Amino acid sequence: MVPSTDGSEKGPARRATLWASEAIVSDMVGRLIEFWGFKRNMGRVWAVLYLSPEPLTAQELRAVLRLSSGAVSMILNDLSRWGVVRKVWIQGDRRDHFAAEVQLWRMISRVLSEREKTEIVVFMEACEEAMRSLESKMTAQDARERAKAQLQLERIKALLELARLGKKLLDGLLSTAKLDAEPLTRFLLGGVRRASSL
Amino acid sequence: MVPSTDGSEKGPARRATLWASEAIVSDMVGRLIEFWGFKRNMGRVWAVLYLSPEPLTAQELRAVLRLSSGAVSMILNDLSRWGVVRKVWIQGDRRDHFAAEVQLWRMISRVLSEREKTEIVVFMEACEEAMRSLESKMTAQDARERAKAQLQLERIKALLELARLGKKLLDGLLSTAKLDAEPLTRFLLGGVRRASSL
């Protein structure tokens, strides 16, 4: 065993309890993240890493969050694929260590962009397909049907418009985010103030 | 039975099939809404109502979406409580009829504001509580502990800052939305363009 230079143990994980701050934040992030459609434990694992001064091993996470080895492995994989956690190699230790992405805005923008790529685009494509499927109905014999088709066309157009708006907003946030977090803050606060006074 | 003035049936629901456009949109809205953390069928019911020229009865919804009476009742309740569907009284018909809120932005802003009231506020309160719980650790004997507490304090402060930013953005969107949808559109598009060119 390599002697610990910093008081943390290398063997079977010790200190299997969290500070109150860690418990509160990891639970809260867990709930928020679940609300956002991810697994609760993804949020909890990220939060524990985020509040840790050093990268942690799967074992340590397993101990503090009382999860099975399989769960930790899968969750760390998920988090890596979302780019919100990364592996850190620590010399002299065979085990993988994990660190949280601490640049919150980078992290969020990565997730948002991943999602918009799928969700909003799928939404818009579906709208377009639905609109195409209405074309034939526009020449129906029944006037009532034609009117209905017309109404649906307009309403779906409104949905599409909304989706476009959402996409623009997201794209804007993301492109700003790529440059720096601080300008983003000013942009948002400035923009909001302008808007409220409109 | 009151004679139908418009060809729609009053008795046991007829026409238990959806147009392709209705099927596509209701499925798609269902998925999107599920992704957003609601029940899929809330989205499907709303979408069917949104694409319908007239308000529909629970029975009709039940027939086209193949749901049980209980489910329709509960879903319409949910939707009413979220303010995205309203009851419409049609004279001479004992049954409740339901119409979708068609002002998309009003609908979304109502939902967002409902959510932010809970989610973001809870998040911020948890951050504050966690920070308070760290105060005692700041004077620990162990220098290592003090450093860790200091780090956590800063990281939690960053989370709080992010939450504030999100809240400001939401508040701004919502306050703009209350006035009108069109200015909002211009605000967003204008704002985004400014941002990307920064």
Add this chain to the structure above:
DNA sequence: TGCATAGTTCAAATTGTTTTGAACGAACCG
């Protein structure tokens, strides 16, 4: 009042999601 239909509620069933833990493969070390 009594019948018929509309609407609600809730326990049980269904469906969907997440976690577990044992089995396996890979890497390191003596």
Add this chain to the structure above:
DNA sequence: CGGTTCGTTCAAAACAATTTGAACTATGCA
């Protein structure tokens, strides 16, 4: 090599969310 630990996978189990359908209440109408 063989032993040990690390990490992954996956079928089964546990858990969570949603839906069903039958029982019930309420309302309109004759």
